[in-house]
Amino acid sequence: MKHRAQRRPDVTALDLVGGPERVEIQLQSYDDGWPGAYLEHRSRIRAALTASGVDVDVDVEQIVIEHIGSTSVPGLAAKPIIDIVVAVNDITAEEDYLEPLLAAGYELRVREPGHRLVRTPARDVHVHLYERHDPAVTEYLLLRDHLRTDAGDRDLYESTKRALLAKKWDDMNDYADAKTDVILAIKARARAALGR
Template identity: 60%
Template sequence: MTTPRPPRRPDVTTVEIVGGIEKRDLFLVDHDPAWAGRFTEHERRIRDALGPAAVQVEHIGSTSVPGLAAKPILDVLVTVEDITAEEDYLAPLLAAGYVLRVREPAHRLVRTPGRDVHVHVLEVGAPAAEDYLLFRDRLRSHPDERELYEQTKRDLVDQDWSDMNAYADAKTDVIAGIKDRARSAGAPEEPA
């Protein structure tokens, strides 16, 4: 086992939302099998831009779960060795056509100009990265959890939210419960 390298510099300590708060219309659509192909296109684009700096590129979020209704926004997880070494990943992602949306401690978010793909950049081994995968895999393998999460989203999506973050925050307790049950169950099962 290799020891992680120390960060090149201290990480940011504040949350910067480039462009400020955005109010967007939120809606769910039925799962679209084409989302997997769109992810593959963005995975290739990201790997071409970052080379070995992209340790892991994973399709996460609701669009990664067959059978789950979702906002038609793909979420992609990219892990890098050092989140503070933005020169290794941020400039190449911007050159590949993504735009910076969020810079916050331990997390960067870039997205497409059309705002239909969000790329979350985290460090290898970050608890948040592991949580994204744990949650995705639990929803893929447990139809009851998938139904609970979809119903929660349907109950919330029609409410008036100041921005997408407020909508996401409203799902926190349900998401935490699903992740807790996944941790209690141990290793992920094969998708149902």
């Protein structure tokens, strides 16, 4: 694995590469092909990072590569975008992970403090990059795992998304922000169910 002698400062502001994008967001019924699409991209991500000298092992606490978001929850309607979270050792060491992912065909969309997002040119796969111990990674997995096991909250989340999609959104980030209150409530119930 590559190591730099000294960690550099992270970015301090949001850089939305290409600016806001008007998008038409549509939910579709759960697609049994989504897990397979995730596995293909997990392999692609792993190959890119391994070729660059970054240790990647999804079974050992090195770099985490996990399917997240609605497409990772069987039975949940979703916009047909595979979301993947990748946890790296140092978010500021972009040469270790960003350059290999760009070379593998992903495009940079977001650079902000603690987070990078790359996506496919078709915009059907979003790869969220965080540092390994960033609480955001745990939060994504908490929500995913709870929605996989709690039908009531899964239904609530889907109905919330459907209601929000009845509106026009100038940017997908605005739509995502509008779901925040419901997501926070679901995660609170998930923590309670786990005794946290």
